[in-house]
């Protein structure tokens with residue numbers, strides 16, 4: 001499949017919005033505070049944003065709650081002229097385990113992750129439609145570990161199903177990831193060292209063990 005330049009498409013769209021008096025409504029799925037920091041800084045001047053924190057992949061529940069609190073604190077502290085409302089989705093890990101079935105042993109970045117993207121994006125698209133948002137997207141593409149092309153493919157498919165526009169996005173462009181690290185330091189944000197699910201946590205533990213056993 002031909003590689004799409006999502007950033008170029010977004011640049012064109014933002015240019016159009018700048019010249020208009022209307023601020024479109026964006027349903028922004030948020031995976032965590034650090035990834036949301038840059039996206040909020042970047043897009044809040046163009047859109048009326050509703051943040052949707054829906055991440056049934058995260059384990060354990062305490063981690064889900066910790067990331068939720070960090071997002072709420074960040075939004076409270078950032079000097080955004082149009083403060084986004086935050087909607088916290090239900091914590092329903094059974095939905096994640098259902099889609100991960102049979103793919104538990106795959107490393108990060110493969111089919112299990114694609115299904116995990118879809119689970120969260122689909123819920124965001126449905127909510128965007130219900131709330132009459134003009135666009136939906138996710139902060140996920142800011143991470144160098146996330147596949148922006150795959151996220152874009154899934155979002156376009158959902159756009160057709162739910163009749164709500166997917167905002168073209170690849171937030172790691174324009175130094176987005178670097179800026180999210182700066183903002184995380186500025187707001188003293190908790191930066192998790194595993195993606196979120198129990199499998200990524202096990203992968204992190206294994207890598208740590210290997211690193212420690214090769215030391216000294």
Ligand code: SF4
Pocket residue numbers: 057058108109112113114116117195196197198199200
């Ligand atoms: S590694 Fe991350 S993206 Fe992949 S399934 Fe786990 S939580 Fe989802």
